[in-house]
Amino acid sequence: MAPATAPVPTVTDSSSAQRTQPATDHALASVGSAVRDKKRVLAASFVGTTIEWYDFYLYGAAAALVFSHYFFPQGSGVGSIIASFATFAIAFFFRPLGGIIAGHLGDRIGRKALLVASLLIMGVATTVIGLLPGFSQIGWFAVALLVACRIAQGLSAGMEWGGSAVLSVEHAPKGLRGLFGSFTQVGSAAGMLLATAFFAIMQGVTTAEQFQAWGWRVPFLFSAVLVIIGLIIRAGIEDAEEFQEVKREKVAASSPVREVLTQHTRGVIVCIGQRMIQPAIFSILTVYTLTYVTQQRGASQWVMISILIAAAVGLVGGPFWGWLSDRVGRRRISIIAAAAIGVFVWPYFYYLDHGPLALLPLVYLIGMAVLHDSIYGPQAALFAEQFPTHLRYSGVSLGYQVGTILSGGLTPMIAAWLVATGGSPWLLCGYLSLLAVISVVTGRMAKDTVTDAPEIAQY
Numbered sequence: 001m002a003p004a005t006a007p008v009p010t011v012t013d014s015s016s017a018q019r020t021q022p023a024t025d026h027a028l029a030s031v032g033s034a035v036r037d038k039k040r041v042l043a044a045s046f047v048g049t050t051i052e053w054y055d056f057y058l059y060g061a062a063a064a065l066v067f068s069h070y071f072f073p074q075g076s077g078v079g080s081i082i083a084s085f086a087t088f089a090i091a092f093f094f095r096p097l098g099g100i101i102a103g104h105l106g107d108r109i110g111r112k113a114l115l116v117a118s119l120l121i122m123g124v125a126t127t128v129i130g131l132l133p134g135f136s137q138i139g140w141f142a143v144a145l146l147v148a149c150r151i152a153q154g155l156s157a158g159m160e161w162g163g164s165a166v167l168s169v170e171h172a173p174k175g176l177r178g179l180f181g182s183f184t185q186v187g188s189a190a191g192m193l194l195a196t197a198f199f200a201i202m203q204g205v206t207t208a209e210q211f212q213a214w215g216w217r218v219p220f221l222f223s224a225v226l227v228i229i230g231l232i233i234r235a236g237i238e239d240a241e242e243f244q245e246v247k248r249e250k251v252a253a254s255s256p257v258r259e260v261l262t263q264h265t266r267g268v269i270v271c272i273g274q275r276m277i278q279p280a281i282f283s284i285l286t287v288y289t290l291t292y293v294t295q296q297r298g299a300s301q302w303v304m305i306s307i308l309i310a311a312a313v314g315l316v317g318g319p320f321w322g323w324l325s326d327r328v329g330r331r332r333i334s335i336i337a338a339a340a341i342g343v344f345v346w347p348y349f350y351y352l353d354h355g356p357l358a359l360l361p362l363v364y365l366i367g368m369a370v371l372h373d374s375i376y377g378p379q380a381a382l383f384a385e386q387f388p389t390h391l392r393y394s395g396v397s398l399g400y401q402v403g404t405i406l407s408g409g410l411t412p413m414i415a416a417w418l419v420a421t422g423g424s425p426w427l428l429c430g431y432l433s434l435l436a437v438i439s440v441v442t443g444r445m446a447k448d449t450v451t452d453a454p455e456i457a458q459y
Contacts, residue, residue, distance in 0.1 A: 041180075093405065099401040119156075121156040186314070268395060270447075271386060271395070275407055278439070293352055321373055342432065353425075
């Protein structure tokens with residue numbers, strides 16, 4: 001009978017485990033750090049567009065309630081209001097310039113630096129507006145300063161959206177670009193809610209005289225707090241590895257905008273075309289409907305309630321549509337949404353003329369939370385996928401801002417003119433349906449990494 005064999009000590013197993021444990025801990029720490037970084041990127045994208053839209057709605061409200069007589073008291077009532085809204089419109093025409101400048105630099109030196117700069121410019125300009133003396137103190141110099149601040153805000157807004165969209169999409173894990181990009185879009189709803197609530201609170205806690213004297217300034221000065229928070233968040237982010245690799249390989253274009261226009265014309269056309277119906281229906285629902293219902297039915301309070309409800313739902317609706325686009329494709333959702341909006345506007349205006357306004361919040365949930373948000377939520381990812389990494393900031397910014405001017409910036413004025421000319425809203429409905437057709441056609445031209453050939457997904 002053979003003697004029992006003594007067990008051999010497994011020293012190597014123990015030492016191997018000791019060597020493996022630090023590596024495992026390091027891997028887990030790296031994963032945790034990556035998750036925190038991505039959350040920070042989402043927060044950075046969200047806060048930037050929130051501040052942009054907070055300023056947009058804040059200035060629009062102040063232009064109607066305060067600025068017409070604070071900065072333009074020498075004109076007639078209508079003339080002062082027109083002059084006040086003219087300063088509001090000025091910023092739109094400087095947005096493409098801001099996008100071109102930021103795109104050129106952002107595609108060459110990095111996205112983060114330009115996004116920090118855009119926040120600083122917006123914060124300084126908005127805070128200065130809150131400190132401006134009126135026409136009665138320094139005359140036309142007050143108007144000149146107001147215009148200068150609006151130009152700065154326009155440049156900043158032009159820099160902001162493209163950079164936020166690109167940053168969030170480039171940091172997205174595989175298969176989640178639509179969801180990550182939607183956090184840039186949610187800032188619209190958040191900014192609208194914040195600005196509307198803040199203005200309403202200040203009007204509620206001050207007398208009419210106090211609000212006109214100093215109450216309107218507080219929301220503008222609060223923008224500085226938002227900007228500081230945004231800067232703290234953005235200071236801790238880095239450009240995505242995808243872009244850093246482009247920098248290491250030194251493939252940056254000497255003139256990104258020119259290369260976009262000459263070599264990626266289709267992508268620019270897609271972006272501009274997609275901006276035709278989305279900002280148009282947004283302007284109709286949030287701006288023009290207020291005027292139309294007041295004139296036709298004399299009951300504007302239902303419009304304000306409906307806008308706030310739809311904006312609140314949009315905080316979750318935008319990410320939902322972005323997530324869904326990662327499953328079924330951004331192009332498909334955009335085409336269906338644009339076509340549906342082109343049909344929706346006809347019964348919508350019939351309802352405004354004849355329907356019970358108590359149901360308007362439900363109508364807005366259909367128009368805003370379903371139709372508008374379904375085309376807007378995936379838009380950051382859709383636009384980013386039309387351009388290669390080294391040209392993406394320029395291409396996205398150019399297409400987005402030019403489309404915004406052509407559609408969103410002009411739609412309220414065109415709407416008022418068409419209704420006045422035709423004596424009914426049907427010419428306006430035809431105009432909106434035409435914009436929807438343009439968005440459908442250009443949507444069919446778009447690249448879609450979810451449904452197209454795999455090579456398109458490789459930026």
